[in-house]
Amino acid sequence: MNFTAMAHPLVFLLVLSIFPIASGTAASLSSPYCPTYDCGNGVQIRYPFWRLDNTTSTQFCGYRDFGLTCSDSGEPILSLPSDSYYVKNISYEEYTLTLVDIDILDQPCPRARHNLTINATLPLYYSSLDLNLTFYFNCTSTSSVLQHIQCLASYAMKSYVFIVGEETDNFDWLANCEEKVVATVMEEEISIANLSGEFGGAMKKGFILDWQSVRDCGECEAHDGLCGYNNAQGEGLCFCKDGSISRDNCKGMSSLPFIN
Numbered sequence: 001m002n003f004t005a006m007a008h009p010l011v012f013l014l015v016l017s018i019f020p021i022a023s024g025t026a027a028s029l030s031s032p033y034c035p036t037y038d039c040g041n042g043v044q045i046r047y048p049f050w051r052l053d054n055t056t057s058t059q060f061c062g063y064r065d066f067g068l069t070c071s072d073s074g075e076p077i078l079s080l081p082s083d084s085y086y087v088k089n090i091s092y093e094e095y096t097l098t099l100v101d102i103d104i105l106d107q108p109c110p111r112a113r114h115n116l117t118i119n120a121t122l123p124l125y126y127s128s129l130d131l132n133l134t135f136y137f138n139c140t141s142t143s144s145v146l147q148h149i150q151c152l153a154s155y156a157m158k159s160y161v162f163i164v165g166e167e168t169d170n171f172d173w174l175a176n177c178e179e180k181v182v183a184t185v186m187e188e189e190i191s192i193a194n195l196s197g198e199f200g201g202a203m204k205k206g207f208i209l210d211w212q213s214v215r216d217c218g219e220c221e222a223h224d225g226l227c228g229y230n231n232a233q234g235e236g237l238c239f240c241k242d243g244s245i246s247r248d249n250c251k252g253m254s255s256l257p258f259i260n
């Protein structure tokens with residue numbers, strides 16, 4: 001087999017079908033349209049995630065909301081409606097993402113600014129490995145028996161953190177505090193005994209979200225295609241395993257393993 005033959009796309013695909021990259025599911029299929037990328041921190045960006053950069057073409061391969069930019073420091077960034085997050089890990093086996101709020105990373109005493117909000121249209125879900133923390137910032141009057149967050153205290157104002165729902169209920173927190181923010185952390189990183197002293201370390205470790213297959217991509221993936229989008233045309237695409245691009249979810253293709 002000479003090099004020219006190797007470089008032919010059909011031969012490339014034949015080689016892929018003999019040596020499947022992973023389990024042989026659509027999500028593991030590689031294609032020149034769906035390259036793997038690493039911003040620098042070792043996290044592999046591959047289908048259904050993709051590298052979003054401002055030089056790119058009008059079409060991409062991956063889920064629409066899963067485009068990641070790279071920070072100057074080499075971290076992939078996911079932008080959600082509430083905020084932007086560094087992507088610290090993507091598990092393609094467990095369908096999980098580990099995210100860290102960019103705003104708080106360089107703060108010695110993290111002060112969450114935004115509630116994490118996951119738009120219902122996103123294929124992202126809260127993980128059972130997480131825990132929500134409720135913060136009340138700048139409270140004017142409170143009980144003195146409660147431990148406040150020392151590193152956020154200013155003048156007479158104190159701030160507090162609770163496991164969500166565990167606020168003392170004989171006090172009107174919303175009326176007495178300037179702001180309430182709910183932040184998500186990994187349960188295993190939380191020290192219940194010293195929450196107000198150690199919440200910062202947990203926040204910097206981030207939290208986990210589960211991701212799922214997008215319903216609109218189901219038919220494309222069922223035909224071993226990889227789902228994508230054409231921005232210029234405003235329409236979905238399917239990158240078929242024979243190297244063609246289809247608007248028809250690769251329906252003409254057999255879903256059996258490719259045989260030359």
Ligand SMILES: *[C@@H]1O[C@H](CO)[C@@H](O)[C@H](O)[C@H]1NC(C)=O
Binds near residue numbers: 053054055
């Ligand atoms: C992308 O856009 C950002 C800001 O809009 C700019 O700083 C950066 O240089 C651009 N990158 C490329 C590769 O053009």
Ligand SMILES: *[C@@H]1O[C@H](CO)[C@@H](O)[C@H](O)[C@H]1NC(C)=O
Binds near residue numbers: 089091096
């Ligand atoms: C990424 O997440 C997977 C699944 O939770 C885990 O097994 C793996 O150790 C994590 N990798 C890193 C570098 O945190």
Ligand SMILES: *[C@@H]1O[C@H](CO)[C@@H](O)[C@H](O)[C@H]1NC(C)=O
Binds near residue numbers: 130132
């Ligand atoms: C955290 O809050 C979100 C939004 O309210 C909720 O959907 C999720 O179940 C909560 N997670 C835990 C572990 O309580």
Ligand SMILES: *[C@@H]1O[C@H](CO)[C@@H](O)[C@H](O)[C@H]1NC(C)=O
Binds near residue numbers: 137152154159
């Ligand atoms: C509390 O209010 C002061 C004065 O407005 C402000 O400087 C400080 O950042 C606030 N603290 C928190 C934790 O929001």
Ligand SMILES: *[C@@H]1O[C@H](CO)[C@@H](O)[C@H](O)[C@H]1NC(C)=O
Binds near residue numbers: 115180182
């Ligand atoms: C966060 O959500 C709570 C409701 O859980 C709301 O009361 C609060 O105002 C929100 N905070 C911000 C900063 O949007």
Ligand SMILES: *[C@@H]1O[C@H](CO)[C@@H](O)[C@H](O)[C@H]1NC(C)=O
Binds near residue numbers: 194197
């Ligand atoms: C709680 O954590 C803070 C910050 O790490 C530490 O300074 C403090 O001594 C801890 N308090 C207790 C009771 O362990």
